[in-house]
Amino acid sequence: MWVAVIGAGISGLTCAAAMQRFSPQTEVEIYERDQGLASRPQGYSLGLKGDTGLAVLKTLGLYEQIAAEVVTITNFVFCNQRGQRLLELPATGNEKRLTQRVRRQTLKEALLQAVGPTPVHLAGIVQATGKVLRVLMPSSRMGPARRRIT
8 A cells, every 4th residue: 555645744744653653564655845844934842732642652652752852831821912821720630631842843853763764755746636646746856756546
């Protein structure tokens, strides 16, 4: 089976890492529209919740790679434009409600290691028509590529 992952952001890399881990016989290729994996300005860090993002990283065996750099959020404060506190939500012992912040770049590096030899094609245009996926890459080496979606 062949799988095209469209986008090499956090979600796309997570999908490709999951395919590598749980279906290693599947041929996976990642297609990204940007010129590079860090081309687009993005936020510095992400907040990962205990029952979602953190659970996925633990399932993929990636949490230990980023654990030294995560910061546990002990309370979440809402302020108005003058900096006055409006609401404060303290952390609880509930693992589901745990939030940890991680640098986006640290997370992407761990995910890229997890996708291993999976090809990442940059600066492409993906067009889907019916059951045909057409990938236009700027490199003459690849040229236009067509894959059937089954």
